[in-house]
Amino acid sequence: MNISLARRLVAVATVSAMGLLVGCGARVSDDPSTGAAGAGCVDTSGSSVKIGFLNSRSGTMAISENTVYNSLKLAADQINAAGGVAGKQLAIVAEDGASEPTTFAEKAEKLIRGDCVAAVFGGWTSSSRKAMLPVFESNNALLFYPVQYEGLESSKNIFYTGATTNQQIVPALDYLKEKGAKSLFLVGSDYVFPQTANKIIKAYAKANGIEVKGEEYAPLGHTDFSTIVSKVKAADADAVFNTLNGDSNVAFFKEYKNAGLTADAMPVLSVSIAEEEVGGIGVGNIVGQPVAWNYYQTIDSAQNKKFVADFKAAYGPTKVTSDPMEAAYTSLYLWKGMVEKAKSFAVADIQKAAGGVTFDAPEGKVTVNGENHHIAKTALIGKIGQDGLIHTDWTSGKPIEPDPYLKSYPWATGLSG
Amino acid sequence: MEILLSQLFNGLSGGSILLLAALGLALTFGQMGVINMAHGEFIMAGAYTAFVVQNLLGDAGLSLLVSLPAAFVVGGLLGLALEALLLRRMYHRPLDTLLVTFGVSLVLQQLARDVFGTAGVDVAAPEWLSGPVEVFGVAFPKTRLFILVLAIVAVVVLSALLAFTPLGRRIRATVQNRSLAESSGISTRRTDRITFFVGSGLAGVAGVALTLMGSISSNLGTNYIVDAFLVVVVGGVGQIKGAVIAAFVLGVAQSWIEYSTTASIAKVVVLALIVAFLQARPQGIFVVRTRSLV
Structure with missing residues (x-):
């Protein structure tokens, strides 16, 4: 990615x-x-x-x-x-x-x-x-x-x-739609993964009556998000879909908070921020924001508790x-x-x-x-908690069959061509 | 109108960040002619100083105020060590300096990874700097206002130091004609060391400011070093006022072009403009005129 x-x-x-x-x-x-x-x-x-x-x-x-x-x-x-x-x-x-x-x-x-x-x-x-x-x-x-x-x-x-995309990005869009988002703003790093993801998002939005109010890309390693956040703020979409990668996320979320934007007013759904990255961004800058993955450390199952315990035993109690x-x-x-x-x-x-x-x-x-x-895999949308961990907020309920070319989605015809 | 104002502010703010990152370099590269590739890592050291101070003190507001002088000293001492151990053996050998300082920058980055880990760390902004100030319906983030003020203060203090103090006179004399300064009884060795201390200290201060804006990790410095050199070169080597004008012009240009296009295109356009400008005016905005023959 x-x-x-x-x-x-x-x-x-x-x-x-x-x-x-x-x-x-x-x-x-x-x-x-x-x-x-x-x-x-x-x-x-x-x-x-x-x-x-x-x-x-x-x-x-x-x-x-x-x-x-x-x-x-x-x-x-x-x-x-x-x-x-x-x-x-x-x-x-x-x-x-x-x-x-x-x-x-x-x-x-x-x-x-x-x-x-x-x-x-x-x-x-x-x-x-x-x-x-x-x-x-x-x-x-x-x-x-x-x-x-x-x-x-x-x-x-x-x-x-x-x-693949139908197990992460598509469920994330279903989630936003369910929460009543009628318009989106897309922010991503300037390379293949965000560009491809945004193509899929735009096709989904078109089919579901969601307006895409803007689409911005920042070069990898970009550090100044003032202009992009200004554009996001001016567009006033219901939610932001974030495919930024790496350090840029830190600068983006700090700017987002300092511009007075909040997870309640305009949530930013991210697909590249996991437990590891939260610490570097600062919990206070990102608390309450949604992310989309298939696994969180907080999953309440015997298998996961054993995995987390074994991992911490092997590599240290502070590891996530x-x-x-x-x-x-x-x-x-x-x-x-x-x-x-x-x-x-x-x-x-x-x-x-x-x-x-x-x-x-x-x-x-x-x-x-x-x-x-x-x-x-089962898709899970989580929210970042005060503890820096991610807590499941929404689940697809059952494992989603992988469909890397999105063949089973009528709105996606033409994307894989 | 609101957009106009907010983009102008974004530009000035971007410029002030560039300026803080470049100000120390304007002194060490501009005045002394040392190409210090480790300048970015001095910025990184400043940022990590803020992280350490915050962990020691706890309170975000107090720790920011303590971090600024602490990072100045940390950056300055790193600079002093670099100058005393390596650089003074290779004045007038710019290519060797470039390679050696690049090596030092790699060493410092690895050191940061070993000490603080590979994952980024967070320095919390104080409560009084969080959120925006609303003026005429435009939101100005307080952190950016703080950095703008900090940059202006740094420029004013540095300019006053150079213009009105005996140390400033010695620095200017050494820059303009090293041998003549020496024969008039100025210890150029001592002057070099102090100049390097101040320039590197300013990098540390810039590092503290940057913790308010972006990520704090071992590659923090590499994100800024190229832009910092661009500012100094465009401004005219050997000039503080050139760096100030260049930083703000580049900042405003970047944010305006970015607003009407995209961030990637703005970067390319700004770089193309710089190249075109340096073709027409290789010496930068301002030129130091000296009576020396070289």
Whole structure:
């Protein structure tokens, strides 16, 4: 869900070029003994099996992706303690994507061909996923991607355990409509995720008689929101839909409050602010504002209480858990479910067995969709409380089937084209 | 009319933020010719000083007032250390200075991450600065008024220091002709050190002001360093009044263009205008005329 189109294009071009080079120079890795295993050299003969974690441990995304790595590690440790996957202990090979899409592609290639891992878990920005996609497809390997994103993608080599648009943005719009919003103002960072999200929002608004009073984009890292907030204030919409990313949120919400705007008068619904970010924005600047995700630390279930307690026990009592962390944790358990259902670590067998695999995740029960490789998740709209945590205010009630191309929504025809 | 007034205010406010970030740089880069890439991290250090002071004192109002002088001292001491340990060995080697200070900025950023964590921290604004003041139906955020006043005070104090005090005379003499100043009995070493202390201290003050506006994290400085250099270059190296005019012109231009277009386009247009302006006038708005031959 991140970084500019230009960079993405460059990254994809570089990776494709690199793929060619590596493809030509690579040693023959198809070991006949593992037969159907797509990745070729995965060794499942011993008492352990290798898996790869690929997260940015350095660079600008490290702040977010370190938490994902921690959740993956927690899941792996728990699975190993409980006897492993199909009786085999997990041996983790961790690589640093360094916040660079090209590095992600390189390291993915290394994990698949060099380390012969059975599956790779990680990635955060859409640019990193788009860069890795051709690597996983050409090697017929598996990637589990744990972050909500802009949809319009479905690869047989990727499992998407974060929300696609119809599990986050569409329910958020349903929520605002239910609360009586007749007009919206759209504020976002200037790159692919907000632009795509806003296209969907505008199509929804048109079909539902909601007026879009304005649409503003700020460059990533933008720090002065006085003019944008002036425009928001002058437009006087019923609600603001916020797809800003990173530090810009802090400047935006401080400006919003100082301009005298409040969550009661004009709520700002955000899709990129989770428990982690609230502290940096300052609870006082954002209290009462709604956000849209599929998981909150405050979810009242036995699974979640255990997850939160285990996470705090492993990484410190002040740590919070958030949606992408939970989706990463869940992704490892889903892979375990797939392997045990397929009774095989081979990619083709897993792809065949994936549909219908379920897991009682901290967010609730999730089910893998065998067609598009996303998972059915319950949408939750939460409000930020004085305690800095997010409390569920509205729920879709049941898991929503993933629909990355929004095919089942008549108003969305033409968006995916 | 309301829009006119509120956009003019937004522009002036944006300008005052630029000015605070650039004022210290106008002194160290403008007057001394040192390209200090770590200036942004001195701003960051000021912001974290505000965070530490607030955690120690608790009260947001009192801590803001204590933070301002505290951050001046913290920024100043960092500057002094940089000057004494590294920079004084490489005056007249601008490229080396650039690389060394860039390295220092990376070190300081990592240090901030290690000490304060990678996630952003929050400094609460005092109650008396929250919300807007309504004048003629236009809402002026109090935090922005505070920063505007702070920037004006900083400029007035700095200008008075340069114009009317013996220290100011020594600084100006050193800038205009270093060897002549030295031969008239001015300790240029000492003057350099004090100038660097004051310039870096101003960066610390800017950091405190910025806690009212945006995020406080290890990359706070990198968000401002380029704009700060632009202000000094456009204003004319070696001039405080040039930096003042440049900051306000850039601030107002940014907010006006942004109002009729978008934030991204405004950034591009403003940068294009700067490039065009520097083509026509490479020395900036004002030029220091000296009798030295170089």
